[in-house]
Amino acid sequence: MRAVLDTMGGDAGPAAPIEAALCFLRRHPDDELLLVGKSEIIEETAARHGMDLDVARLNIANCDQVIEPGDEPVRAIRKKRDSSMVRGLYALRANEVDFMVSSGNTGALMAGAVMIVGRISAIERPGLSSIIPKLDQRDLVMLDLGAGVDIKPASLLQYALMGSAYARVVMGREMPKVALLNIGTEAGKGDRLRREGYSLLKEWGGGTAFHFVGNLEARDLLRSDVDVVVTDGFTGNMVLKCFEGTIDAVREITRRGMNSGT
């Protein structure tokens, strides 16, 4: 496999992606990696951290521009042609690499992926996914988490197809079990999007690409035995932030309890 890694994204500066790149090459002796970013900064950072960039299978492509977190996505992709993100996406488009990793501006990455690399046939819009750890120590992949709001039911089916491909290839689940996030388990529950999405998922989820197991309530997400959970971007984002907020509150309550106990 050949990968491209955008060193200019991420909150912690380029040290983390450079270290990750070297670690990746050590663990995967047949793979190649292309670093994109300001080569001066990459080299300075590596030197300061005592990291040796003179490694086989590692290449660096210099780019003089950086897409910032606050940049307007589409405009940034159009204007910053010499940014690390745009350079990486063109490497992907030209088949110089098999996949790209970036922790930069999410909106720009999504817009750039669609504008430069393009969509898979029959997939109308991109999805943002996350790996959710469950109580049974297995992970599930959930999407969409905010790429699409006001979607059509067909998008739920497309998320199911993309999530299943990920579950099969990356997580090793042969016939992924897909559930629709909903406010009840019975068919016919939820709003129009859910009811129409349910029918589509049932029609296509008979075991060719994935196995549709029906509706799943947010209450049962962490206890479920499914591999993929599909929802619209508004709901997915809401649920993800709700997890964060609840865990944060539990931590705060625990901290107070400990302080008052001393």
Added chain:
Amino acid sequence: MRAVLDTMGGDAGPAAPIEAALCFLRRHPDDELLLVGKSEIIEETAARHGMDLDVARLNIANCDQVIEPGDEPVRAIRKKRDSSMVRGLYALRANEVDFMVSSGNTGALMAGAVMIVGRISAIERPGLSSIIPKLDQRDLVMLDLGAGVDIKPASLLQYALMGSAYARVVMGREMPKVALLNIGTEAGKGDRLRREGYSLLKEWGGGTAFHFVGNLEARDLLRSDVDVVVTDGFTGNMVLKCFEGTIDAVREITRRGMNSGT
């Protein structure tokens, strides 16, 4: 105040509502209470628990039918005219009482409230609300939690008005702060319902009936200083169940940790 209490709802049978009724009358020496339900069962239950129903300001209205949890709501309200729920709603309609409490079939209660008691002028649909305890030890009221899916933006404004009335009268908040549950804090975030709802809330929330404070993310719900949070029934129900599921998972992880520690 005069209240009607439906003794036939609730998972624990009529003992809990009867005990609540007696407790209510002790604490509120000027209020009156009407119990509706099968008087034979009410009297038997009271006797078995040593509760004295021969109390001033307490009346019992016998009803021979019961609306069951599995009953189809509209059909149940139409057919079971001598049920405790329908009897209570008619007492409310006739101004025999000021409010009604029932823990019976939620769908039937909502349908019956609309069909028998009617809606307040300018309120197009009922809302289901819940009191959410926050980290600052103050409560907020959140609605809707599932009465309305596929709602129009105007419903969000109506939920704000109803939630504010509750916050003012029941919780004593003079000028309730209302927030819109959304996936970002900036105006313009979210789907079409949120964007149009935001404009309406901003237009009306200048401090006559309530004060609109903008968007609130689910992550910040338990840390916020608002009194009322409005959302559509699908999202509200999802968020509520997400809280439950996360707390449940934390409990499970803690239990495992304790067991493995022994």
